[in-house]
Structures are given as C-alpha cells and as structure tokens.
Amino acid sequence: MNEPGGDALRIxxxxxxxAMRLLGEHFAAGRLQMGEYEQRLDAVTTAVTRGDLRGLFADLPPPYPAFMAPPLWAAPPPRPMPAYPPHTYPAPAAxxxxxxxxxxxxxxxxxxxxxxGVGRFYTGHHGIAIAQLLTCGGLGIWSMIDGIILLVTESTDAEGRRLQD
Structure with missing residues (x-):
C-alpha cells in the first residue's frame, strides 16, 4: 500500500x-465454491506482482496475504509533561x-x-542512672517521678543543652 513499488512489486x-494457504482457509470456511477456488489457485500460480494477488482477495474478508495487511500504526507521539512549578524544599532548621x-x-x-535509669542513661546523666539502677529506680517510684519531671520541665542533657520537644 504505502510500500515502495506497491502493487507493481514482483512476488x-x-x-x-x-496466498494459496489463505485461499484454502477461505474455501474451508465456505466462502469459495470448488470451481472458483481452483480458478483462483491457477491465478496464484501465474501471478507475477502483488497487484495480481490483490485482485484475488478483493471480495474476501481477512485473512489476507501479509503485504495486504493494514499498515501498523505508529505509536502516538508522547504527550508533553505538564509544567509543574519547581519543588521547593523547606529551609533546614538552623x-x-x-x-x-x-x-x-x-x-x-x-x-x-x-x-x-534508662532515660537518664539516654540523656547522659550516668551518675543518676547508676543510682537508679542500684536502687531499682527507688522501687519504681523514683524512676516514675523522674520520668514525669523529664516530660513536663525544660530538661537538659549531661552537657546542659535543652532536650528537643
């Protein structure tokens, strides 16, 4: 069809x-009578160009010879990506x-x-942590009160810096 030479191209x-195989399929499907099938087979054996074969399939539905297949559609061009504003990152915390x-x-x-004393080991207060460890956290009372104090006050680590909220 859109190929160089088209129907004038020799086969x-x-x-x-x-073409003979495909005509046999059409005959098996009942689209061709015995006499017409034989005439078309004779025409196939004497065909020289694609145009000669095209005429033999003009009144038949697919399947057709490969050269008569519709051209493959090219993939559609890629769609342009939408323009998004550039991503802005939050400024790093000072x-x-x-x-x-x-x-x-x-x-x-x-x-x-x-x-x-695990919380005190975490903050770096090793002296208090060892004392709580040896006393089992004052039987749990000292550790619980100390934990509440760490949560509600402006607590510091061993270097005197305020803990993150």
Whole structure:
C-alpha cells in the first residue's frame, strides 16, 4: 500500500504459497465454491506482482496475504509533561548549639517504662542512672517521678543543652 513499488512489486514463491494457504482457509470456511477456488489457485500460480494477488482477495474478508495487511500504526507521539512549578524544599532548621539532639519525650518514656535509669542513661546523666539502677529506680517510684519531671520541665542533657520537644 504505502510500500515502495506497491502493487507493481514482483512476488516470489513464499508469497504465492501464503496466498494459496489463505485461499484454502477461505474455501474451508465456505466462502469459495470448488470451481472458483481452483480458478483462483491457477491465478496464484501465474501471478507475477502483488497487484495480481490483490485482485484475488478483493471480495474476501481477512485473512489476507501479509503485504495486504493494514499498515501498523505508529505509536502516538508522547504527550508533553505538564509544567509543574519547581519543588521547593523547606529551609533546614538552623543549628542551635544550645539544643540537644536528644528528645525529651523519648527520655521521659524510657524513664517511666523501664524504671532502671534508662532515660537518664539516654540523656547522659550516668551518675543518676547508676543510682537508679542500684536502687531499682527507688522501687519504681523514683524512676516514675523522674520520668514525669523529664516530660513536663525544660530538661537538659549531661552537657546542659535543652532536650528537643
């Protein structure tokens, strides 16, 4: 169709055999009578160009010889990507040397849930942590009160920096 040479292009044995096979399928489907089938087979054997074969299939539905297949559609061109505004990242938090990287919430919960000075080990107060460990957290009372104090006050780590909220 849109190929160079089109119907004037000469055919070979492979095209003739394909056309005979397809005519056999049309005959088996009942689209051709025995006499008409034989006439078309004779025409296939004497066909020289694609145009000669095209006429033999003009009144038949698919399947057709490969050269008569409709052209493959090219993929549609890619759609342009929508223009989104450039992503802006939040400004990094300014480094505050007076703030501890440790969390007040974590320290308080560790102190309450694990009553052996674990929250104080976390904040770096090793002296208090060892005393709580040796006394089993004052039988749990000292650790619980200390955990609540860590949560509700402006607590600091061992270096004197305020814990993160």
């Amino acid at each position: 070979g044995t492979a095209e003739r055999e394909d 480094y505050d040397p007076n703030r501890s990287p440790k969390s007040k919430l974590v320290a308080g919960l560790l102190q309450i849930c694990l009553p052996f």
